[in-house]
Amino acid sequence: xxxxxxxxxxxxxxxxxxxLERRTVENANRNLLKYLRLGLSVLDVGCxxxxxxxxxxxxxxxxGRVLGIDPNENLIQQAIRHADRVADLGFQxxxxxxxxxxxxxxxxxCARTLQWLADPMAALRTMKRMVKPGGYLSILDFxxxxxxxHPEPPEAMSLFYxxxxxxxxxxGFDNAIADHLVDLMTSLGLTEIQIENQSEQSRKADPTxxxxxxxxxxxxxxxxxxxxxxxxxxxxxxxxxxTDYDNWIQTAGESMTVYMLAVEARVG
Ligand SMILES: C[S@@+](CC[C@H](N)C(=O)[O-])C[C@H]1O[C@@H](n2cnc3c(N)ncnc32)[C@H](O)[C@@H]1O
Numbered sequence: 196x197x198x199x200x201x202x203x204x205x206x207x208x209x210x211x212x213x214x215l216e217r218r219t220v221e222n223a224n225r226n227l228l229k230y231l232r233l234g235l236s237v238l239d240v241g242c243x244x245x246x247x248x249x250x251x252x253x254x255x256x257x258x259g260r261v262l263g264i265d266p267n268e269n270l271i272q273q274a275i276r277h278a279d280r281v282a283d284l285g286f287q288x289x290x291x292x293x294x295x296x297x298x299x300x301x302x303x304x305c306a307r308t309l310q311w312l313a314d315p316m317a318a319l320r321t322m323k324r325m326v327k328p329g330g331y332l333s334i335l336d337f338x339x340x341x342x343x344x345h346p347e348p349p350e351a352m353s354l355f356y357x358x359x360x361x362x363x364x365x366x367g368f369d370n371a372i373a374d375h376l377v378d379l380m381t382s383l384g385l386t387e388i389q390i391e392n393q394s395e396q397s398r399k400a401d402p403t404x405x406x407x408x409x410x411x412x413x414x415x416x417x418x419x420x421x422x423x424x425x426x427x428x429x430x431x432x433x434x435x436x437x438t439d440y441d442n443w444i445q446t447a448g449e450s451m452t453v454y455m456l457a458v459e460a461r462v463g
Pocket of ligand 1: 205206215218240241242243244247264265266267270289290291292305306307308311312
């Protein structure tokens with residue numbers, strides 16, 4: 196594992212990103228709803244293409260202030276293009292490890308991003324510093340080891356998923372980050388830490404089952420080429436995973452549950 200490997204593997208491939216773009220506070224970060232009110236200032240770390248950030252900006256209104264940061268130039272450009280009509284919503288290309296500003300925020304949120312950082316503690320330290328006294332730090336993330344499918348997905352997808360977790364682990368990413376957040380935040384001196392289970396289950400009867408459960412086919416499409424290039428899986432295995440999994444969704448697939456926790460604390 197090297198810092199360079201972690202940086203390279205964390206990069207989102209340049210492509211239309213349907214996974215990120217369909218997210219809103221309501222469907223993908225609902226733990227924030229209890230904080231969001233008119234006039235709030237919010238920093239969204241690892242904002243991606245800014246879909247959730249835009250949804251936050253709508254809720255804090257023109258008297259609020261929202262800043263999204265992400266190191267990925269392509270995603271930040273997309274975010275800026277879609278943000279032009281929302282008041283006081285800004286995006287900045289920045290890496291949480293090196294980001295600095297004099298601005299302080301009522302709420303600092305970071306969703307599905309620490310899973311891509313080899314040094315989550317350094318990121319948490321920066322984010323804690325950005326919170327105004329009495330404000331909140333809110334982290335939402337996965338434990339990828341606790342995903343469940345019913346029935347088991349096809350073997351080709353299980354193989355891809357295991358390779359994906361190994362590829363991530365070898366870069367220093369914590370596949371079980373959600374369950375380590377309390378310890379990390381406690382080490383930072385945060386107290387009164389609140390934990391909310393935010394696991395997302397999608398069932399066959401749900402109108403969005405085909406879209407939601409397809410997340411892993413999309414990961415195989417978007418991220419898969421990186422795994423092939425790094426030798427974790429062959430191109431044939433990647434394509435087989437997509438085909439067989441799409442077939443599972445249309446036939447045997449009953450449900451998928453991704454395990455997520457929101458871990459939050461008041462700062463100062
Ligand atoms: C899975 S996306 C999450 C996007 C959005 N927060 C959401 O929940 O839909 C992870 C994001 O983390 C960003 N990221 C990776 N390394 C980062 C770093 N060092 N600092 C800030 N963001 C980073 C990626 O560019 C990517 O946009």
